Amino acid sequence: MSLLTALNTYRRLDARQRALMREKEIDASMALEEWIPFLGGIARFDRAGDGLRKTLGWLAILTTIIALAIAFASESVKPLLLGIGSLLFAAGWSRLREIDIPPALDRFLLPWLVLLKEDVAPKSEVSLRLDLRGAEQEQKSLSARDMPNGLPKKPSSCKDEYFRDDWFSGTASLADGVVLKWDISDLVRQRVMTRRNARGKTKVKKKYKIQRSFDVQLSVRAKDYQVGQPKPDTACRESVKQGEKRSAIRVRTRSVGSELQAPPKLTEFVETIARAYSHLSIAPKER
Amino acid sequence: MNSCTVQRGIFSLRECGNASTETCSQCMRPICMEHANYGTEQILCPECFAASPKNEADDDSENDDTSDWDSPDWSGRWSSDYRDSHAYVPLAVASQHDKFDDFDRNAFATRSEDVEDDGKTDGSARFSDS
Numbered sequence: 001m002s003l004l005t006a007l008n009t010y011r012r013l014d015a016r017q018r019a020l021m022r023e024k025e026i027d028a029s030m031a032l033e034e035w036i037p038f039l040g041g042i043a044r045f046d047r048a049g050d051g052l053r054k055t056l057g058w059l060a061i062l063t064t065i066i067a068l069a070i071a072f073a074s075e076s077v078k079p080l081l082l083g084i085g086s087l088l089f090a091a092g093w094s095r096l097r098e099i100d101i102p103p104a105l106d107r108f109l110l111p112w113l114v115l116l117k118e119d120v121a122p123k124s125e126v127s128l129r130l131d132l133r134g135a136e137q138e139q140k141s142l143s144a145r146d147m148p149n150g151l152p153k154k155p156s157s158c159k160d161e162y163f164r165d166d167w168f169s170g171t172a173s174l175a176d177g178v179v180l181k182w183d184i185s186d187l188v189r190q191r192v193m194t195r196r197n198a199r200g201k202t203k204v205k206k207k208y209k210i211q212r213s214f215d216v217q218l219s220v221r222a223k224d225y226q227v228g229q230p231k232p233d234t235a236c237r238e239s240v241k242q243g244e245k246r247s248a249i250r251v252r253t254r255s256v257g258s259e260l261q262a263p264p265k266l267t268e269f270v271e272t273i274a275r276a277y278s279h280l281s282i283a284p285k286e287r
Numbered sequence: 288m289n290s291c292t293v294q295r296g297i298f299s300l301r302e303c304g305n306a307s308t309e310t311c312s313q314c315m316r317p318i319c320m321e322h323a324n325y326g327t328e329q330i331l332c333p334e335c336f337a338a339s340p341k342n343e344a345d346d347d348s349e350n351d352d353t354s355d356w357d358s359p360d361w362s363g364r365w366s367s368d369y370r371d372s373h374a375y376v377p378l379a380v381a382s383q384h385d386k387f388d389d390f391d392r393n394a395f396a397t398r399s400e401d402v403e404d405d406g407k408t409d410g411s412a413r414f415s416d417s
Contacts, residue, residue, distance in 0.1 A: 110353075119299065178298075
């Protein structure tokens with residue numbers, strides 16, 4: 001059933017959507033009426049593909065075990081056929097893993113675009129830059145160092161590597177004349193600890209700490225909005241620049257997590273934008 | 288033709304303004320196809336739909352639930368939940384007051400000038416208590 005669903009959703013994807021699934025990167029401007037079905041198709045396939053990938057993985061393991069068991073018990077063609085089946089299942093699993101998309105697309109990015117549709121200016125384009133390759137890429141590495149042995153339980157070796165992943169940014173013109181810019185980036189610390197037990201067995205453990213930052217900027221027309229000065233707040237960094245024609249408000253918030261692929265919380269992101277909006281009041285109309 | 292009177296927007300509210308194609312079965316206001324909820328037996332505007340008993344029962348769900356973003360009424364439900372849980376009041380950009388034109392404003396200006404003049408000379412001439 002999941003195979004049919006996955007195949008049907010995959011057939012509906014066009015060449016650009018398939019290219020995005022392979023490359024996992026896009027930098028483009030489109031109307032939200034185009035962005036949502038474009039990314040939505042990929043998210044639907046990914047949902048179906050996740051289910052299918054699990055099934056294929058289990059089938060590959062199961063057929064391998066059965067094939068080995070039969071091969072030991074008797075000399076027949078069955079284990080060979082099962083072995084071929086197992087290889088096919090494994091190949092399917094591997095292919096689906098290659099084009100797997102992080103859950104942030106389905107759980108954060110698309111819901112955000114659906115919400116943004118309510119506020120965006122009619123017939124305007126939204127620019128998005130999206131990088132779903134993940135943080136652990138060579139070109140995203142900031143620094144790596146061996147940690148001194150002062151950690152609890154004293155591992156044999158401990159290596160920290162830092163990555164910076166600017167994975168989602170965008171610009172949108174809103175219906176009230178405001179230009180909204182956002183940038184979401186993750187600072188990831190990957191800690192690899194190697195420990196050798198008394199029997200000489202080596203265990204490797206990977207741990208992550210992710211500092212996620214939301215950087216939101218509003219550019220508003222002075223004739224539409226009056227801008228208030230921010231109050232000092234430790235929870236987020238706020239700045240206001242007032243100009244004759246336009247003013248800019250910038251709000252940056254941070255959150256810390258330990259799951260590498262955990263999608264950001266939409267409420268936290270919307271709250272950051274709402275904070276920026278809280279500095280605005282409607283300017284009195286000139287007569 | 289009437290225009291849709293549903294207020295849309297997360298950060299700043301404005302009237303939808305699309306041409307109305309339906310009328311809310313409960314509050315009888317004109318609504319466009321985008322804001323009409325056909326899920327129930329009646330056609331409802333987002334506010335009446337959110338207040339309907341079926342949806343009030345669903346309100347216990349987690350606020351940050353984004354799994355059904357592709358359902359047509361999700362953004363309305365989410366933003367309404369967000370406003371309630373965070374006591375957030377969006378800016379009302381295109382309020383009714385912005386729709387007064389110069390003709391309307393002049394009418395008020397003339398009246399206030401009359402009142403000032405009347406107050407100086409004989410205020411009781413037009414605004415008498417008895």
